[in-house]
Amino acid sequence: xxxxxxxxxxxxxxxxxxxxxxxxxxxxxxxxxxxxxxxxxxxxxxxxxxxxxxxxxxxxxxxxxxxxxxxxxxxxxxxxxxxxxxxxxxxxxxxxxxxxxxxxxxxxxxxxxxxxxxxxxxxxxxxxxxxxxxxxxxxxxxxxxxxxxxxxxxxxxxxxxxxxxxxxxxxxxxxxxxxxxxxxxxxxxxxxxxxxxxxxxxxxxxxxxxxxxxxxxxxxxxxxxxxxxxxxxxxxxxxxxxxxxxxxxxxx
Amino acid sequence: xxxxxxxxxxxxxxxxxxxxxxxxxxxxxxxxxxxxxxxxxxxxxxxxxxxxxxxxxxxxxxxxxxxxxxxxxxxxxxxxxxxxxxxxxxxxxxxxxxxxxxxxxxxxxxxxxxxxxxxxxxxxxxxxxxxxxxxxxxxxxxxxxxxxxxxxxxxxxxxxxxxxxxxxxxxxxxxxxxxxxxxxxxxxxxxxxxxxxxxxxxxxxxxxxxxxxxxxxxxxxxxxxxxxxxxxxxxxxxxxxxxxxxxxxxxxxxxxxxxxxxxxxxxxxxxxxxxxxxxxxxxxxxxxxxxxxxxxxxxxxxxxxxxxxxxxxxxxxxxxxxxxxxxxxxxxxxxxxxxxxxxxxxxxxxxxxxxxxxxxxxxxxxxxxxxxxxxxxxxxxxxxxxxxxxxxxxxxxxxxxxxxxxxxxxxxxxxxxxxxxxxxxxxxxxxxxxxxxxxxxxxxxxxxxxxxxxxxxxxxxxxxxxxxxxxxxxxxxxxxxxxxxxxxxxxxxxxxxxxxxxxxxxxxxxxxxxxxxxxxxxxxxxxxxxxxxxxxxxxxxxxxxxxxxxxxxxxxxxxxxxxxxxxxxxxxxxxxxxxxxxxxxxxxxx
Numbered sequence: 001x002x003x004x005x006x007x008x009x010x011x012x013x014x015x016x017x018x019x020x021x022x023x024x025x026x027x028x029x030x031x032x033x034x035x036x037x038x039x040x041x042x043x044x045x046x047x048x049x050x051x052x053x054x055x056x057x058x059x060x061x062x063x064x065x066x067x068x069x070x071x072x073x074x075x076x077x078x079x080x081x082x083x084x085x086x087x088x089x090x091x092x093x094x095x096x097x098x099x100x101x102x103x104x105x106x107x108x109x110x111x112x113x114x115x116x117x118x119x120x121x122x123x124x125x126x127x128x129x130x131x132x133x134x135x136x137x138x139x140x141x142x143x144x145x146x147x148x149x150x151x152x153x154x155x156x157x158x159x160x161x162x163x164x165x166x167x168x169x170x171x172x173x174x175x176x177x178x179x180x181x182x183x184x185x186x187x188x189x190x191x192x193x194x195x196x197x198x199x200x201x202x203x204x205x206x207x208x209x210x211x212x213x214x215x216x217x218x219x220x221x222x223x224x225x226x227x228x229x230x231x232x233x234x235x236x237x238x239x240x241x242x243x244x245x246x247x248x249x250x251x252x
Numbered sequence: 253x254x255x256x257x258x259x260x261x262x263x264x265x266x267x268x269x270x271x272x273x274x275x276x277x278x279x280x281x282x283x284x285x286x287x288x289x290x291x292x293x294x295x296x297x298x299x300x301x302x303x304x305x306x307x308x309x310x311x312x313x314x315x316x317x318x319x320x321x322x323x324x325x326x327x328x329x330x331x332x333x334x335x336x337x338x339x340x341x342x343x344x345x346x347x348x349x350x351x352x353x354x355x356x357x358x359x360x361x362x363x364x365x366x367x368x369x370x371x372x373x374x375x376x377x378x379x380x381x382x383x384x385x386x387x388x389x390x391x392x393x394x395x396x397x398x399x400x401x402x403x404x405x406x407x408x409x410x411x412x413x414x415x416x417x418x419x420x421x422x423x424x425x426x427x428x429x430x431x432x433x434x435x436x437x438x439x440x441x442x443x444x445x446x447x448x449x450x451x452x453x454x455x456x457x458x459x460x461x462x463x464x465x466x467x468x469x470x471x472x473x474x475x476x477x478x479x480x481x482x483x484x485x486x487x488x489x490x491x492x493x494x495x496x497x498x499x500x501x502x503x504x505x506x507x508x509x510x511x512x513x514x515x516x517x518x519x520x521x522x523x524x525x526x527x528x529x530x531x532x533x534x535x536x537x538x539x540x541x542x543x544x545x546x547x548x549x550x551x552x553x554x555x556x557x558x559x560x561x562x563x564x565x566x567x568x569x570x571x572x573x574x575x576x577x578x579x580x581x582x583x584x585x586x587x588x589x590x591x592x593x594x595x596x597x598x599x600x601x602x603x604x605x606x607x608x609x610x611x612x613x614x615x616x617x618x619x620x621x622x623x624x625x626x627x628x629x630x631x632x633x634x635x636x637x638x639x640x641x642x643x644x645x646x647x648x649x650x651x652x653x654x655x656x657x658x659x660x661x662x663x664x665x666x667x668x669x670x671x672x673x674x675x676x677x678x679x680x681x682x683x684x685x686x687x688x689x690x691x692x693x694x695x696x697x698x699x700x701x702x703x704x705x706x707x708x709x710x711x712x713x714x715x716x717x718x719x720x721x722x723x724x725x726x727x728x729x730x731x732x733x734x735x736x737x738x739x740x741x742x743x744x745x746x747x748x749x750x751x752x753x754x755x756x757x758x759x760x761x762x763x764x765x766x767x768x769x770x771x772x773x774x775x776x777x778x779x780x781x782x783x784x785x786x787x788x789x790x791x792x793x794x795x796x797x798x799x800x801x802x803x804x805x806x807x808x809x810x811x812x813x814x815x816x817x818x819x820x821x822x823x824x825x826x827x828x829x830x831x832x833x834x835x836x837x838x839x840x841x842x
Contacts, residue, residue: 097379098377098378098380099732099733100619100675101375103378103461
């Protein structure tokens with residue numbers, strides 16, 4: 001599955017649009033690591049007793065700068081064109097990398113222009129840091145046959161990422177990340193409470209190749225060290241918490 | 253298809269490259285033909301003399317050949333002509349850096365003063381090629397440092413250039429005058445500092461849409477502080493780092509020949525104004541840092557001050573009203589690059605005034621697939637009616653009609669470049685709901701000079717049938733999300749004898765179509781096919797059938813391929829065989 005599309009630079013200038021995608025999940029193949037190599041054979045073991053209709057209504061919070069648009073700014077995600085949407089064409093691959101064919105340099109320039117950074121030095125400095133390469137990471141969810149891609153640079157906090165992921169995989173909940181952030185997971189007992197159901201847990205692979213719980217480290221550090229995201233079934237994530245906390249302690 | 257900076261470099265880049273041969277039956281070894289050697293033995297004692305005269309005459313005559321197409325033709329006459337042509341060629345164009353090695357090129361052409369090298373395939377600009385693919389400048393600069401110490405000009409496009417490369421360049425060529433880097437990456441401001449400080453005769457330093465990393469050296473301040481500078485053109489709008497404005501101002505003041513100056517967005521309007529006051533000789537000025545309604549026109553070549561100020565390549569977000577007040581003065585406007593924020597109305601204003609317009613590019617402010625957009629067939633039709641001399645157009649829109657495209661094909665017979673990007677994939681004519689076949693068909697049929705075409709929207713094989721049938725001069729073709737079956741590609745490969753560059757993505761063309769082009773691939777610079785229906789076996793067959801073709805399959809790490817199809821095929825003719833600098837994600841089939 002190919003990457004999602006989006007302007008690569010300044011997240012504040014993303015013009016969002018609502019997209020609706022319906023995926024019928026036949027079920028997972030069991031072990032989360034097989035997500036990438038799952039073939040769409042249709043015959044798969046069922047983890048859940050029923051197939052999950054994953055309705056992905058993609059939207060995120062309005063960005064602060066994009067005051068022109070009346071509608072709530074939404075994250076634009078493009079995915080597989082399903083037969084139900086376009087019966088005339090076979091389902092296209094989810095390939096929107098590089099489409100429309102506008103160079104990222106030019107997108108950056110236009111993004112800056114849209115923002116009207118003008119002569120403001122501060123804005124220029126902010127734009128400098130914003131106009132950097134996107135940090136696309138794969139996001140897999142146990143049980144989903146398709147991976148997604150997100151640009152971590154589009155978000156300013158775990159909260160925003162959580163919202164986006166939540167919308168992306170709507171049956172996935174991060175529990176009460178809403179108000180307290182994901183740091184709650186450091187509390188092991190709470191984690192176990194959450195995990196004892198079939199809650200999903202966001203984890204990520206860091207630069208060292210270790211699988212960590214999302215939320216332990218400061219956001220910036222996370223963006224720089226996260227190589228891929230995996231939304232694990234709660235039952236598999238239990239073992240992570242102690243290691244994650246250890247690692248965080250070692251770092252700080 | 254896409255927006256592409258096609259501004260012509262200092263050298264003549266039209267025409268064939270050095271490795272091209274025009275006959276289908278020739279192999280790639282370059283030179284065939286008989287040798288005008290000595291005659292029968294009775295004439296032997298005279299034999300060297302006529303040859304020498306011939307060569308001297310030839311050398312003098314061939315000096316006048318400037319275009320590389322002419323020179324390539326001359327070099328194919330016979331060995332003697334080939335030799336003399338090689339000695340007198342001063343501008344070397346390498347269309348694909350892997351088609352020939354630096355050693356071979358420098359061995360053949362001994363007296364080169366200007367070099368142009370192109371590297372990565374164009375779709376790399378849209379993230380379709382993983383980073384690290386190749387196209388390194390290093391082996392070229394090392395070879396040229398030895399072979400061409402008198403080198404004056406270097407033009408690079410889509411190459412990987414390091415700071416070391418730039419330092420070596422600065423140190424190796426005492427007469428160096430012009431450096432133009434288009435869509436390059438791998439270097440930073442430290443490399444620029446080396447060039448600025450060591451190249452005392454530097455006239456042109458143009459950085460166009462390149463990725464420049466930071467560094468601790470102040471490159472603007474690295475230009476020699478004393479004496480007049482020879483600088484004629486300084487373009488650095490793509491440099492995403494603040495610059496030393498005082499040093500820039502001093503530089504501009506001591507550069508009496510400076511005509512073109514394009515600044516980056518870290519120069520404010522006030523600073524820009526200061527520069528313009530200090531340098532009234534500027535004809536082209538640009539900046540990326542303001543939102544005032546300055547125009548985005550590039551005037552060509554009017555030194556009029558008002559027009560000069562309007563001559564910026566900055567993509568200011570201006571609307572139709574703002575544009576109108578400026579554009580109605582620009583009667584002589586020939587080249588116009590603009591954002592679609594001016595809407596159809598703005599394009600109508602352009603059409604009403606700019607009767608001499610030759611090149612138009614309309615870029616999308618919002619580069620996403622939407623249902624509505626600010627420009628449409630209305631703007632295109634208006635342009636076609638007002639700007640009859642149009643030669644080149646790049647037009648991004650959300651939807652289009654066949655009627656407007658047909659109208660343009662009839663109104664603008666001089667069109668050489670037609671690139672229409674309907675951003676909605678597979679989108680039909682939004683009025684008739686039919687495919688866009690007829691529109692593009694009309695373009696290839698009516699625009700007899702068409703050499704470059706980019707197609708979009710809903711297209712069936714019929715569109716490709718038209719291209720194959722009528723697009724006899726087409727050299728570059730870009731296809732995305734189009735076609736129904738192998739026939740589409742077959743039509744093109746079998747019908748377009750001049751086709752040199754073919755880039756296709758996300759179209760249902762498979763092995764059978766690929767095989768139908770075997771007769772032609774040696775005549776092409778490259779073929780790119782990504783996310784099509786090719787199998788490794790099919791690509792392997794091509795590699796086996798054509799030993800002088802380098803067939804690369806590229807696995808995109810972003811991809812999750814469940815079946816066996818090839819992610820990306822990139823193949824090109826080469827005299828050198830498989831390259832030795834291919835990264836892990838490239839497989840070269842043999």
